[in-house]
Amino acid sequence: MNRIVEEGDALPQPEGPFSDAEALELLMAYRKDPSNLDCPLCGPSTIEVLAFIEPDIDPSGFASVTDPEGDYAAALYCHTCHRAIGILAGAVRGE
Ligand SMILES: [Zn+2]
Numbered sequence: 001m002n003r004i005v006e007e008g009d010a011l012p013q014p015e016g017p018f019s020d021a022e023a024l025e026l027l028m029a030y031r032k033d034p035s036n037l038d039c040p041l042c043g044p045s046t047i048e049v050l051a052f053i054e055p056d057i058d059p060s061g062f063a064s065v066t067d068p069e070g071d072y073a074a075a076l077y078c079h080t081c082h083r084a085i086g087i088l089a090g091a092v093r094g095e
Contacts, residue, residue, distance in 0.1 A: 014084035
């Protein structure tokens with residue numbers, strides 16, 4: 001029920017993926033300051049956190065919305081180049 005990307009939804013439809021290098025850049029930026037994310041291509045103030053999702057994304061592309069605690073991923077969307085990405089944003093330091 002909590003799918004974040006579904007046909008017919010009002011949510012923006014991504015037009016393509018970010019590269020691995022861009023994904024890494026976004027991940028580092030997110031860990032530094034989640035409220036200040038720059039798109040590697042478009043620059044500052046274009047990235048929005050659409051939702052927090054389970055880190056394991058279904059092969060069909062559906063993801064369950066979750067709380068930003070423990071293991072989770074953040075679904076990011078750039079309003080300028082219309083690309084979306086899920087980055088693993090949860091704590092990674094052991095227990
Ligand atoms: Zn962009």
